[in-house]
Amino acid sequence: MQRPLARLRVPDRPVLFTVVFWVVLAATGAVAYASEPSTPPWAVPFGVNLALVAVLWLLLPWRRCEGWRRLLPVAFLLATFALGFTGSAEIHQLLTLLAIANVAFVHGMRAAAVIVGCLTGALFVMTAVSSGRGLGEATVQTVLVIVFAAFVLGMTSAVLEARRRREEAQRLLARVRELTVAQERARMGAEMHDSIGHHLTVIKLSLENAERFRSRRPEAAWDEVRQAKELTVEALADARRWVRALRPLALEGRVGSAALQRLAASFDGTGLAVSFEVLGGEVPLEPDVELVLYRVLQEGLTNAVRHAGARHVDGTLTFSGEAVVLAVADDGRGRDREGRGGFGLSSLAERARAVGGTLVAGDRPGGGFEVRAELPVRAKVAT
Template sequence: MRDPDRPMLFNIVFWVVLLATGVIPFAAEPWPGSGAPVFALNLVLVAALWLSLPWRRVGGWRRPLPTAFMLATFALGYTGSAEVHILLTLLAIANVAFVHSVRTAAVILGCLSAAAFATMAVLDGDALRAMVQVVPVFVFALFVLGMVSAVLEARRLLARVRELTVAEERARMGAEMHDSVGHHLTLIKMNLENAERFRTRRPEAVWDEVREAKEMTVAALADARRWVRALRPLALEGRVGSAALEGLAASFDGTGLSVSFEVVGGEPSLDPDVELVLYRVLQEGLTNAVRHAEARHVDGTLVFDGRRVVLVVADDGSGRDRDSHGGFGLRSLAERARAVGGTVVSGDRPGGGFELRAELPVRAKAAT
């Protein structure tokens, strides 16, 4: 019932149509004694198969279920349905396309249409009437396949966009990691080279160089730990939503930064894409506060307001560099927020420091 891969609208349509398929024949006319049990078993079979249907490519025993479901819905027309079951067959065709391919579904559709036409033409003795009944269903089925094809293409493009986003984010973070950790390692190398050069001429200066190298090592280690935190996945130890954000804020303890995090309002179930944007906004605000703003304290506030969620990350640091027009990280966040129907803005606070503010819908807008 709660299969995340199955479109919710399909679920609603299926149960409504199945109920109508079972009720209308009884309401239309009295059942002959021999037909009702077969029809009832057919309905039970269709319902059982629906609950087991996969909606993505799978292997094993579930792979043939879409074809079995299609045949079971098709059989309703012969066991007693008053043609109401046709919508169930259209759903079955869509399911075959999702699990196998649009081409496979089209082949099966062609075979079923030919079989239905031949059966009706033989039983009724009227080929024209059979064609009039089969062709509209065939056309609607082609429309369904077209819609499924569009959904599958949208899924493919969305997966590709996410892959590119991850690659872009990793490239950005790799470059920044190289600049920060690489800078410290370069200074450590220079200190050790100086210590080696001074060991005979200026022995007293050797320990100064070693001490500075030690301090740089501590700084490089702290920087590396911050990047490890920044690269953590969204679910920290199984937590999501505000719990994941609180975990991210707590993970910056020990970096010299004091972080407070507050949640205001009742928390609804967040769209995964919205949740990811919130996580990245807090991550960017905390990382920038440590690396650039020389901040000592950061306040994070997550406010749930009906259909909106607002995240504010404010620090007491030096504010934005006057020569800076917003780095890649902030521009990337703004683009992500627009993609889900929200906004991310940033700027200096009136009392000093820097503020990052995200306003997002609880449910991400549909892609257009």
């Protein structure tokens, strides 16, 4: 049962086309059989024709493809056209228009336009000559078919343009994400160079001084060694912080508030007391929203350790309807132009705007610093 249902939900096939197809197919069969009280001789071939049209519809591709599947639109077009000979009361022409639209999806608008020209010409000849209805009626019927064909092809063109724009937007979004990752890595590389590189440079100088003082001034040499040891501990703490910063969002299989709680707990060894609280009924978040929340908490904790001289940080995650709010507040020195207003927070503000949210940061009235992000539960494209 699942595979036929899956065919009905082909993502590339317009939903309106699906609805129109099944309604018209059912009407074609109902009208044809209702017009004959007894079983006509064409009932069997007409029924087979209807079944063939239905099967081909489920198999049709709805974008350019290669191989034998390229022939399916042509087969479907011929099958719908054949309904006029096996017993349809002209209602099948709407199915033929859908077949022309499918040709446009797979083979292009030019191929569909050529087919429309050929079919309308054949229809005019068949109506005027074969059916004997006269030129006037043939002209009216042909014009009606042309008008409907133009409407269907116009709708198809709009769908193709929307699809092209969506795919282009997806490519641009993927590119933006790549650039964001590259920018973040560059920032982290620069900060690692400034922090850990500085410590290693001073350690090297201290050990060189110790080597130079070891005979003439032993006490000074030991002072240099002790300083190098202290700087080594600080460099190791910095390295551990950067390892935490490079961890993925899902920590040991955790996502959502569990990942944020795990991140907060990972700062226990830094001398910073971190509390984290979740308020409101938690709801599943989109991955992009989760990532922004994770980076906001990460930036708030890292800055509290590196720049603020804070002893305690409070993190609060609040779920309220269609929004989620993360506030990270510390009891440190407050805003520092070098550490608190740089690339980190501006980059986070851009990320928040990208998912339809906001981020504000600044000194708290009672002292300390706070970062507050308010995001939608489901990411939106910022306007």
